[in-house]
Amino acid sequence: MAFTIRLMGKEDLPQVNAIDHEAFPTLWPPPNYQRELKNGLAHYIVACDDEIEYEPPEPPKDTTQGLSWLPARLKLLFNNSKPANSKAPPQARDYIYGFTGLWLMAGEAHITNIAVREKYRRQGIGELLLISLIDLAIELGATLVTLEVRASNTDAQRLYAKYGFIEVGLRRGYYTDNREDGVLMTIEDVTSAPAQAKIRQLRQTHARRWKMPAPAIAP
Ligand SMILES: CC(C)(COP(=O)(O)OP(=O)(O)OC[C@H]1O[C@@H](n2cnc3c(N)ncnc32)[C@H](O)[C@@H]1OP(=O)(O)O)[C@@H](O)C(=O)NCCC(=O)NCCS
Numbered sequence: 001m002a003f004t005i006r007l008m009g010k011e012d013l014p015q016v017n018a019i020d021h022e023a024f025p026t027l028w029p030p031p032n033y034q035r036e037l038k039n040g041l042a043h044y045i046v047a048c049d050d051e052i053e054y055e056p057p058e059p060p061k062d063t064t065q066g067l068s069w070l071p072a073r074l075k076l077l078f079n080n081s082k083p084a085n086s087k088a089p090p091q092a093r094d095y096i097y098g099f100t101g102l103w104l105m106a107g108e109a110h111i112t113n114i115a116v117r118e119k120y121r122r123q124g125i126g127e128l129l130l131i132s133l134i135d136l137a138i139e140l141g142a143t144l145v146t147l148e149v150r151a152s153n154t155d156a157q158r159l160y161a162k163y164g165f166i167e168v169g170l171r172r173g174y175y176t177d178n179r180e181d182g183v184l185m186t187i188e189d190v191t192s193a194p195a196q197a198k199i200r201q202l203r204q205t206h207a208r209r210w211k212m213p214a215p216a217i218a219p
Contacts, residue, residue, distance in 0.1 A: 006046060006048065007044065012096055016096060019099060020113070023118075026177040026178070041104055045133060047098045047128065097117055098126065104137070104141075107142055110146050114126060127162075131203055146185070148171060150183070165187055
């Protein structure tokens with residue numbers, strides 16, 4: 001399966017909303033992703049079909065920086081390399097496989113959500129999204145990476161633990177639909193040598209296992 005990781009664009013919103021609804025059916029309506037695209041603190045990426053031609057997404061509305069300051073390797077990762085005259089994606093086809101995003105605040109990258117279309121799960125896409133999001137967090141200057149996950153969501157917890165997130169607390173009744181507790185997980189310093197070594201090794205293993213080129217990354 002060939003796909004690209006790139007910044008979420010407004011043309012992706014119908015499919016992102018559908019994936020959100022499938023992944024989080026009890027939390028409806030979904031977050032307002034349209035508003036998120038205009039939020040300078042929010043950064044979202046998608047895993048999408050490589051074969052689909054689409055309009056390049058608008059750069060995020062970060063009034064101070066835009067994308068121009070990102071290093072070339074990250075631009076390569078997040079910008080599609082399709083010709084400028086490419087077409088908008090056909091809406092009938094599921095060309096987005098998954099998405100994830102973060103909010104960046106004072107050196108903390110808070111992962112807001114991650115979801116993969118059900119029929120494409122267990123194929124390494126969630127992991128690639130997480131690797132790419134961690135890369136993005138670092139490029140944006142974060143050291144602390146945090147998230148909340150439902151106490152019952154052991155699949156996602158396994159994914160996070162694999163990448164070095166550790167449980168640091170419990171938010172009682174955090175989820176509004178069923179008052180389930182949220183487990184707070186963090187990577188304290190994602191730029192530290194041990195964290196980087198772990199992620200580098202996981203990235204290589206992932207690339208070998210899924211025969212996907214390792215995403216562009218810091219050395
Ligand atoms: C969590 C989610 C994004 C994982 O995506 P995915 O593409 O299936 O994950 P991957 O195939 O990349 O798996 C990566 C790792 O995640 C963990 N994992 C994911 N699904 C798992 C499952 N069903 N059982 C056990 N571990 C699982 C494993 O550690 C796995 O590594 P491994 O293959 O070496 O065991 C996906 O299950 C999903 O969209 N769930 C619904 C939304 C959700 O719960 N999001 C989390 C909100 S906090």
